[in-house]
Amino acid sequence: MEYLVPVLITIGVIALYLATYALNKNTPAPIEGYEKIDEATCSACSNYSCGIKQQFTEDR
Amino acid sequence: MISPTIFFVAIVSSMLINNVVLMRFLGICPFLGVSKRTESALGMSLAVMFVMVVASIITYLLYYYVLIPQDITYISTIAFILIIASLVQLVEMTIKKVSKKLYKGLGIYLPLIVTNCAILGVVELNILENYAGEYGVFQGLLVATTSAFGAALGFALIMFSFSSIRERLDAAEVPEAWKGVPVSLVVAGIMALAFLGLGGIV
Numbered sequence: 001m002e003y004l005v006p007v008l009i010t011i012g013v014i015a016l017y018l019a020t021y022a023l024n025k026n027t028p029a030p031i032e033g034y035e036k037i038d039e040a041t042c043s044a045c046s047n048y049s050c051g052i053k054q055q056f057t058e059d060r
Numbered sequence: 061m062i063s064p065t066i067f068f069v070a071i072v073s074s075m076l077i078n079n080v081v082l083m084r085f086l087g088i089c090p091f092l093g094v095s096k097r098t099e100s101a102l103g104m105s106l107a108v109m110f111v112m113v114v115a116s117i118i119t120y121l122l123y124y125y126v127l128i129p130q131d132i133t134y135i136s137t138i139a140f141i142l143i144i145a146s147l148v149q150l151v152e153m154t155i156k157k158v159s160k161k162l163y164k165g166l167g168i169y170l171p172l173i174v175t176n177c178a179i180l181g182v183v184e185l186n187i188l189e190n191y192a193g194e195y196g197v198f199q200g201l202l203v204a205t206t207s208a209f210g211a212a213l214g215f216a217l218i219m220f221s222f223s224s225i226r227e228r229l230d231a232a233e234v235p236e237a238w239k240g241v242p243v244s245l246v247v248a249g250i251m252a253l254a255f256l257g258l259g260g261i262v
Contacts, residue, residue, distance in 0.1 A: 006132040013142040020149035027153045030160040041100065044093045047172050 074210035087178030105216035
């Protein structure tokens with residue numbers, strides 16, 4: 001019983017993250033919001049979940 | 061009532077003396093990765109500033125009003141990480157809807173903030189500094205928020221100055237083996253030494 005509250009809070013924050021992630025994914029980005037990025041800057045970044053980086057990788 | 065000096069000291073201390081990047085060595089990834097151009101560095105700094113301040117407020121309240129009363133402070137790190145990640149998603153979503161111009165400036169750098177350990181570091185430091193014990197929970201929140209704002213200003217200052225230096229380094233005559241990251245790391249070391257000289261001001 002003593003573990004119930006921390007487990008519930010942990011599940012709650014995970015659910016909060018999943019909900020915000022889903023909401024963000026379903027929100028369309030303004031087309032003019034995309035900026036042309038040079039490849040050097042993109043390759044220096046380590047965020048592999050970034051859509052722009054994935055696009056660069058596919059293009060190669 | 062807290063003296064205004066406390067807020068001033070909190071800002072100066074976290075911005076210059078205990079700078080997150082050069083003194084605490086947090087946020088090194090964006091420091092090296094997003095500092096090639098001044099524009100990128102400023103965009104990243106603005107996004108970090110917003111998330112750092114808001115995350116500090118939310119996590120502080122969560123810690124003192126939920127985790128401590130329930131005596132479950134051991135899950136604080138997990139909770140803080142997920143709250144920062146959720147906050148970044150919310151901020152990105154709001155910016156997408158509200159301001160196309162701001163999204164153009166910050167949108168690309170917002171997802172990178174989730175992996176920025178400086179945010180989690182500042183949030184944890186606000187708890188470790190025990191502002192609530194010293195000033196009370198509410199006034200401690202004000203000091204913690206001011207301290208987080210100062211840390212974000214310090215991050216922005218370093219990002220801006222380092223990106224300006226790197227732009228100049230591109231045009232400088234540097235030995236072939238030192239070009240790129242090696243010379244940047246040397247510059248970062250010299251900057252850290254310079255900031256070390258500010259120790260003892262407050």
